[in-house]
Amino acid sequence: MGQQLPLQLGSAPVSPPGRLLLGKTHNFADSLALSNTYADAPWWMDIYRRAFPNLVSAVSVRDDGWAQRGGIDRVLTLACGRTYTVDEKVRTNDWPDILLEQWSDEARRSPGWVQKPLACDFIAYAFAPSRKCYLLPVVPLQRAWRQRGRQWVQSYGQRRAKNRGYVSASVPVPIETLMPAMVEAMLVRV
DSSP, X not given: OOOOOOOOTTXXXXXXXXXXXXXXXXXXXXXXXXXXXXXXOTHHHHHHHHHOTTEEXXXXXXXXXXXXXXXXXXXXXXXXXXXEEEEEEEESSOXXXXXXXXXEETXXXXXXXXXXXXXXXXXXXXXXTTTEEEEEEHHHHHHHHHHHHHHHHHHHOBEEEXXXXXXXXXXXXXXXXXXXXXXXXXXXXX
């Protein structure tokens, strides 16, 4: 019998590496409209004000261009003049994992946001029902992926999303696994 994946309580269905468990085809226009709805959600400002008490502004970046393609959805400016750039990810259910996009187009091997170069400082990963948000620093997140990504694919499988003309693949890494891996990734030894 094939490899058994661990049961992930409360998580969306996953598929073992190389297997497709595809449901409906995603529509980009619908996904973009949903994303724009969440971009206007008032709770984002509550999150950013709590994370950055001296926040002066939080400007949404919606137009396609280098910033959007580099993962910048919002530019935060602090009273001291410092700016941070944020890529906002929203899940419509509360799950016990962070869904790391390994491939934005699996067949073409186009890297997903966890492994491609990004221009943003943080991934703001929010669960809409609870309005809980993990503010993930991109550098340690991507370093943790480089160190453990293969292991996570084997341990947690992949979730694939069928889109028109391509399939994206993501790995549902439990939050209690991801966080210590990111902390460990912040230690650099020579």
